[in-house]
Amino acid sequence: MISEIRIIPVLDIPLIKEQDDLAKIVSERIELEDKDIVVICETVVTKSQGRVVDLKKINPSTRALDISKKTGKDPRLVQLILDESKEVLKIGDSVIVVETRDGNICASAGIDVSNVCGDESVVGLLPKDPDKEAEKIRQKLKKLTGKEVAVIISDTQGRPFRSGAIGVAIGVSGMKPLWKRAGEKDLYGYELKSSIIATADEAASAASLLMGQADEGIPIVVIRGARHLKGEGSSKELLREKEKDLFRP
Amino acid sequence: MISEIRIIPVLDIPLIKEQDDLAKIVSERIELEDKDIVVICETVVTKSQGRVVDLKKINPSTRALDISKKTGKDPRLVQLILDESKEVLKIGDSVIVVETRDGNICASAGIDVSNVCGDESVVGLLPKDPDKEAEKIRQKLKKLTGKEVAVIISDTQGRPFRSGAIGVAIGVSGMKPLWKRAGEKDLYGYELKSSIIATADEAASAASLLMGQADEGIPIVVIRGARHLKGEGSSKELLREKEKDLFRP
Structure with a gap:
């Protein structure tokens, strides 16, 4: 029997500061159940890790100044994007698409200028080691609640070919x-050849429907009733290998 | 007050045949509410439109035979992919990425070989005019139930840079x-410059969490409690303009 899935907001999350304990904050605000998927927006993980940078302290290189001219972006922000990246893939009118050190392909290395602290010169980097951080939060949640949950750290990213951004999973545990x-049967008994679904990304998108991006203040949601693909997992599995990516420049 | 979102399966959907009335089938199986988003998997729309083709009736062209050699795909299927496409974007080891006549960029022009009818030589094309079909189903649902809902026709598509497929909206009404x-304020009062969220795609992904792809037989789900971005809409808005797409070959 297939029953419904619920996407539940974790309410009254305070503004997160460095060293805040996200697992404790979640466990005090919602009664978790086994098999829940706890989806945490990267911004709050970034803040709990203290991964915020004041642009006033950045000295842009010649390359950053050059890219700044092409894109109209603050040269100090460009420098930070370069620092956080393995490779610059494309430079557009007002966009810099890079591969981050963690292998994510996204604009501006995922650096946030909104919802960081209210000072326009202070920006938020992507979390450090999001898989490891998701694992840490999951273990802590187990200790605090006794429940076996999954944890996803989500980001909102743009896409080639399609307009608008959607939630994706950048950390998974x-x-x-x-x-x-592959190997399962369809409705008519026909064997599926290669179907692979990015369930963690779909869960991040489902969570994003509720999270919003502006002043809703819902950075953490719980997905209850979804197929819980129990097992060990890493967000790295969601990154297409460079050699297998037809659109990689 | 932000409350939860529910993703509700529409149960006992029969195997769909040509000319089946999807709105009637939905209205008889679930009590709709205003602001629900009804997400319908493209496969059942395809079948209701009779958009299935027997490959035995297809005569592959020289070009189809050539691409068949490169990809290992059935030359008759390749011919059908070419017929359904505006442009071939990339040919990989076992994949053909095209722009469909409706502007979707996807593998194999979205042609399904599973869940069509159990005969391996019979394949399902993408629905014809998915926006128009979504509109037709929405109007019929309104007539039958009196409720103002939104309708999304969803497909499961692969992505550049990321592994696995996710649900996307190919028809919207x-x-x-x-x-x-843009113009809204963040938590700290900072004005968002350009944030655009592809809500219809996120809804399609959320629905896909429940639909599954093999023999679950849940091709239609209702999303209740999500922000209902009331207004007229077209799936065309989700397609990035060719000139603005940094990764378009």
Whole structure:
């Protein structure tokens, strides 16, 4: 029997500061159940890790100044984007698409200028080691609540070919991020050849429907009733290998 | 007050045949509410439109035979992919990425070989005019139930840079597919410059968490409690303009 999935907001999350304990904050605000997926927006993880940078302290290189001219972006921000990246993939009119040190392909290395602290010169980097951080939060949640949950750290990213951004999983713990269905049968008994669903990304998008991006203040939600693809998982599985990516420049 | 979102399966959907009335089938199986988003998997729309093709009736061209050699795909299927496409974007080891006649960029022009009818030589094309079909179903649902809902026709598509497929909206009616947040304030009062969320795609991904892809037989789900971006909308808004797409070959 297939029953419904619920996307539940964790309410009254305070503004997060460095060293805040996200697991404790969650456990005090919602009654978790086994198999819940706890989706945490990267911004609050970034803040709890103290990964915020004041642009006033950055000295842009010649390369950053050059890219700044092409894109109209603050040269200090460009420097930070370069620092956080393995490779610059594309430079557009007002966009810099890079591969981050963690292998995510996204604009501006995922650096946030909104919802950081209210000072326009202070920006938020992506969390450090999001898989490891998701694992840490999951273990702490287990200790505090006794429940076996999965944890996803989510980001909102733009896409080639499609307009608008959607939620994706940049950190995963306690679930398989990909659901490999090859070998299963369809409704008519036909064997699926290669179907692979990015369940962790779909969960991040589902959570994003509730999180919003502006002043809702819902950075953490719980998904209850979804297929819990129990197992060890890493967000790295969601990154297409460079050699297998037809659109990689 | 922000409350939860529910993703509700529409149970006992029969195997769909040509000319089946999807609105009637939905209205008989679930009590709709105003502001629900009804997400319908493209496969059942395809079948209701009779958009299935027997490959035995296809004569592959020289070009199809050539691409078949490169990809290992059935030359008749390749011919059908070419027929359904405006442009071939990339040919990989076992994949053909095209722009469909409707502007979707996806593998194999979205042609399904599973869940069509159990005969391996019979394949399902993408629905014809998915926006128009979504609109038709929405109007019929309104007539049958008196409720103002939105309708999304969803497909599961792969992505550049990320592994696995996710749900996306290929047909939209009764809601704005993009949530343009520029001008809104963040938690600290900072004005968002350009945030745009692809809400219809996130809804399609949320629905896909429940739909599954093999033999679950849940091709239609209702999303209740999500922000309903009331207004007229077209799936075309979700397609990035060719000139603005940094990764378009």
